[in-house]
Amino acid sequence: MIAAKGLEDVIAGTSSICDVNGQTGQLIYRGYDIDDLARYATFEEVAYLLWYGKLPNKAEYEQLREQLVANRELPVQVMKLLFDLPPRANPMHLLRTVVSALALYDPDAGDNSPDANLRKAIRLTARIPTIITSIERIRSGELPLKNNPELSHAANYLYTLKGTIPDELSVRAMDVALILQADHEFNASTFTARVITSTLSDMYSAVVGAIGALAGPLHGGANERVMRMLIDIGEPSRAEDYVKGLLMQKQRVMGFGHRVYKTEDPRAKHLKRLSRELGERQGNLKWYLISEKVEEVMLREKGLYCNVDFYSASVQYMLGIPIDMFTPLFASSRIVGWTAHIMEQMADNRLIRPRAEYVGARDLPWVPMEERE
Known part of the structure; x- marks a missing residue:
């Protein structure tokens, strides 16, 4: 048995979602080069690609866009929770807490069927930006803004953060930033999500775990x-x-x-x-x-x-994003990758249970308590 510290270069599973070629510097989502996606795609198209394994046609694109728009608002109880939490807490800790609370109001929370998981993936992708922009506005002494159903995912994100309709370049920059960070194979947070999923836990638990992993300074930030x-x-x-x-x-x-x-x-x-x-x-x-x-x-x-x-x-x-909101924005992008991996793991599951190479003591004699130093 050879121990690989940090699982470096260990192939821990197979995936059809994302390929990272470190030697040639190539990144592929579901067969499409990241260069093409960054030039031509919207974030909604990339979300569809990662979840469904193909690019959407016009009708499929419009349907997903409508589903995302329809699910942007938070449950009233969750918005109230946002006002009750300490506004100056670490934004990633706030995000983790509020995403966990969302599960309590999701009728599909405990349903791990493919259809239910897709519905949850859409809800999470739609609502995480609302959580993030609400955190920022509340701590700035402002009320969260209502989402604008006429705006794209990226445009609405900037609008609810700043309160003004963003220009075309800002929207494209936001779209590309979200696309580029949507997935990256078995990184620490994604692998965390897959490990949790492998126990047959639910999508919210896996996403909360992934957010916790991303909050660590060696991964996010x-x-x-x-x-x-x-x-x-x-x-x-x-x-x-x-x-x-x-x-x-x-x-x-x-x-x-x-x-x-x-x-x-x-x-x-x-x-x-x-x-x-x-x-x-x-x-x-x-x-x-x-x-x-x-x-x-x-x-x-x-x-x-x-x-x-x-x-x-x-x-x-x-783009006007506060510095301590950079990592939450990363999470709002990577949520489509996390949920795609959760669904892939669930579809062909085996409990992830690696071994450890023991390096501790052996054969120590038992010493009664009164004789111990």
């Missing part, structure tokens, strides 16, 4: 730390010395390197382009230029490419 670093740098002219200073102190520069990718992260270039476009639209390229300089120094000094977290930081910041 990297782009929050990237943005705080960019703010600390302040100006493009300071970027090189700042990064070199971190490297000299053997400190990690967030947003670089990846456990799987040995080359460029295929998601990063799309966010880099959007960071530049948003900066140009706003007449302020500072965050893009600082990011570009940090990227240049890290590639030259360490041979490391940036990952999805790096440019997503400036994109989300320029």
